[in-house]
Amino acid sequence: MDGTVTPSVSACPACAVAPAAADVAAAARADDSAPVLLSVPGAHCALCISTLEKGLEKLPQVRSARVNLTLKRISVEAAPGVTAADLIPEVARLGYTAHELDSGMLRASGTDTTGRDLMMRMGVAGFAMMNVMLLSIAVWSGAQDATRDLFHWISAAIALPTIAFAAQPFFRSALAGFRAGQLNMDAPISLAILLAAGTSLYETWNSGEHAYFDAAVALTFFLLIGRFLDHRTRAVARSAAQELAALEVPRALRLTGAGEAVVPVAELAVGDLVRVLPGARVPADGVVEDGTSEIDRGLLTGESLPAFAGPGTALAAGEMNLTGPLVLRVTAAGRDSSLHRMADLVAVAEAGRGRYTSIADRIVKYYAPGVHILAGLSWAGWMLYAGDMRQATNIAAAVLIITCPCALGLAVPAVMTAASGRLFRRGVLIKDGTALERLAEVDTVVFDKTGTLTEGRPEPTNLGEHPRETVAVALALAAGSSHPLARALAEAATSMGIGPAAVTGLREVPGYGVEGRCGERSVRFGRAAWVGAEAGADTAAWLRIGQEPPREFTFADRLRDGAAETVQALVARGLRVELLSGDAEAPVAALAQRLGIEHWRAGVLPAEKADRVARLTAEGRKVLMVGDGLNDTAALAGAHVSISPATALDAARTASDIVLMGGTLTPVAETVETSRRAIRRIRENIGISNVYNLIAVPLAVVGLCTPLIAALAMSSSSITVTLNALRLRR
Amino acid sequence: MEVLAFLIPVSLFLGGIGLAAFFWSLRGKQYDDPEGDARRILSDDWDDHPKP
Structure with a gap:
């Protein structure tokens, strides 16, 4: 197909994103009458088709809607000016998750x-x-x-x-x-x-x-x-790979004299002021000018503990802002940003992989x-x-x-079609033609921790050690915050049947925690230093009630669904399983023990991950790398074959050969098995x-x-x- | 054997109709969503009157 964006294993996955974003912006201006394309991964039956089509056609602004079940997409003919963002909530109301697809990028593949x-x-x-x-x-x-x-x-x-x-x-x-x-x-x-x-x-x-x-x-x-x-x-x-690329159109909120404007990340320049809302990714490297918050560096470094950010803190593109809005002055954009330095690392790793x-x-x-x-x-x-x-x-x-x-x-295409069709139905997307062949040769599996074996979402571990009244106070404070630790605590406490205590005057101090008054006493829930406690080795939030000594609520990262079974299945097939993480030693050791992984390393830098993969390759091993973060990208590109979950950063997804569309890791073992059977069939x-x-x-x-x-x-x-x-x- | 003079053109013509029908269906985008079409036949949305 001519004129399509080739999402191949390019030397620099991140570079491919910026021009694509520019195309997207141009296409959006040029054509308002094009149908809106939405990806609906959950559609699977006759009922889904009629629910979605009828539900959407009831809306006054929609002229017609047509579901394509083979590609799991809806194409909506709507009044001019209606965008995917307007329709996604409507689809969600019908009970389906929808993602925006850019019709400009997909037009070429639409008519095959x-x-x-x-x-x-x-x-x-x-x-x-x-x-x-x-x-x-x-x-x-x-x-x-x-x-x-x-x-x-x-x-x-x-x-x-x-x-x-x-x-x-x-x-x-x-x-x-x-x-x-x-x-x-x-x-x-x-x-x-x-x-x-x-x-x-x-x-x-x-x-x-x-x-x-x-x-x-x-x-x-x-x-x-x-x-x-x-x-x-x-x-x-x-x-499908293009859909993934279209899923995350990188945009930033630029502050100008006239107010805020949404611009593509590619248009940011050094010295621009950018607002980063809670829950959003940092669009470019920069220094915090205003505001305090906490940031999650998980995708970049693998650290599971959120770090504090205030005026003067340097942030890197790709980090996630958690609690408070931040104003950022851009210090490096485009080619100079840390994202691109990572891309150079990827290019080096790919050169080593060979054809x-x-x-x-x-x-x-x-x-x-x-x-x-x-x-x-x-x-x-x-x-x-x-x-x-x-x-x-x-x-x-x-x-x-x-x-x-x-x-x-x-015979070879027939086997490949049958195998990838089978895997596609189980939510495994094969991006590269030779990926299955390479996967069949694998004898070593290297996992990343945060976001891959774990969901990158914390889970309280010692709720049972605290009195119910204390947990009730913590719950009342945590319920008002969107911080991941607070949300995890609120969820766990509610499911234990504990109701919130009466706390008044709730106030969130971004970057520190939440405070309020419980009766006569002031209560604080947040970072160790803020409530007057010594920070320990574990991921923890602290609660102080009045003058009582602070209490520690510890958290551990929640295992991804299917992680334990996958590791077991891989080990049972005689594969060597390794864990490489950028996180601190204690959580990595705990996880390795919990999953039964013998070989693990903590505090690994991105370049060291790629080095480790290269060394294993030099020993004659065929390495399967499973990872999701920017720090895994070079290792993903350098490994014999690589898998990343759909939640991974787009650079990581671009660098890997296979993408898992669902939230579970279970298909990894099955994909290995299917690839081996496919190769056996080809030989037969x-x-x-x-x-x-x-x-x-x-x-x-x-x-x-x-x-x-x-x-x-x-x-x-x-x-x-x-x-x-x-x-x-x- | 004179019958061949009729039968061969007739069989080629019939085959040609099949080929033309295939082209027509190809142009009508009937192979774009095989899975969806297989399911759509189960829906009773437009059983009473055609889709407007």
Whole structure:
């Protein structure tokens, strides 16, 4: 597809985001009448379709809505000026989560012209194959003389235009290969098709007995199916990857003399003032000018403990602001920001990964020359033995037809389609064509901690040690704050059946905590220093009631759903599991013990993560990296294959080969298993087609292969390998 | 064998109709959402009257 944004493993994932954001802004200005596209990952049934379509069409501003269940998207025709942001709450009211998709970025993949083109060629080839086969059956069953010639001529009249039209993709690709000085898979394919058509035409002209028009057309048809499946798998992965990129359109709130304006991050310049609201990401590197708050550095460094931010604190792009609004003076934007320094690290790591050659490519390297040599030798042999040019050419054509790499052209894409379709239904998105092959070779799994094995959301650990009245006071204070520790405490205390105590005069001091009055006594809940306590090693919030000694509420990061099972399953399969985290030693050790991970390291810097992965690779290990943060990006790019959850920063998602769409880690083990089965199927398929070749090639070389045998061998091997591939779906 | 003079054109013509129908369906974007179309047939929203 031309003109699409390629979300491939570029040398610098973060660089790809900025121009994309600029495109988005331009597209938004240019076109107001385009349909609004929303991604609805939860839609899965007939009821979902009618709920969503009817619900949206009831709205006055919506003209029509159409759900595409295959891509899990809604396209809404709405009045001018209606944006995705207006519609997302409406979809949420219907009970579905929706994400904004940018129609400008997705337009190219919306109308999949390449896919439609391939399908049209496939239809023509299929039609021609059926008709030519019917005519051929008459010839095989014994049509003679003039009748046989007539049937051959009609076959030629159908087959030649069909080949000229339908086989173009192969000719073009083979030609491109020749220009680049390479013999790719399409070279033997093109030669077989052309030679079969050419010799058959010559035979027909001379009233010969054997014509291979049916074989030439059938070959085109089967290989086009393979090409189409291959394209479809890639297109689905690519469009889903674009959705991910479109999910987070980076914007910033710039403060100007006239007030606030929303601008794309790419337009920020050094010296600009930016407002960062609680719950938002810091858009660029800068220094806090005004306001106090706490910031979560988890995605950048892996620290699970929020840090204090006040005037003068330096913030880096990608950090999350937690409690109070901050005004930031931008010190580095665009190319100079820390995000881009991270990107340089990624480029270095990727250079070390090297290019992976897929199984198909490796085989083609020997296969393509081998086939040509075999056909050439049989031609030369027959020339020497019988001296008949026509017979020798016929036999060479038969050899080429029989050995044509149907198994590679159809079996590999069929297996890949079946495997990625199965994984897509389980919420695993394969972004790279060779990712499954690489995943099957993995023997070491490296996990990140915060945000990957844990959800990056804290959970109180010692609520039971405090008296109920104390917890009630803490709950009353915590309920008023949006700080993650406060929210976690409020949630846990409420679920224990504790109601809030009567606390008046609640006031949140951003960056410190919450205070209020409980009866006669003043109460404070927040950072250790603010309530007059010594900070310990654990993540904790402190509560002081009047003059009583402060009480400590400790928290631990909540395990991600499926983390324990995944680690167990991976270890049970004999994989070495490692944990690398930028967090402090105590929480990492506790987590490693809880999950049974033997090899772990704490306080690891981003560059050290990439180094560790590189060292494991140098030891001959194939590393699967699972991570979500910016600090994992270089390691993700450097590993043999990488997985990140959908909650990861976009730079991390871009750097990884596979994205988990759901909130659970469970699919990781299953994806490894499926990839191994897929590779086994590919090997089986290549074996199966070789068995057919072993039987038919000697026949072809000694000149006993009739068009009937060629058709039988080709069709049955194609059908067997496809059926074998489909076994993966279950 | 004279019957072939009719049968072959007739069979090619019938096949051609099939091919034309395939082109028509391809142009009508009928292959864009196979999964959704498979489910839509189960919905009874427009059973009584056509979609306006």
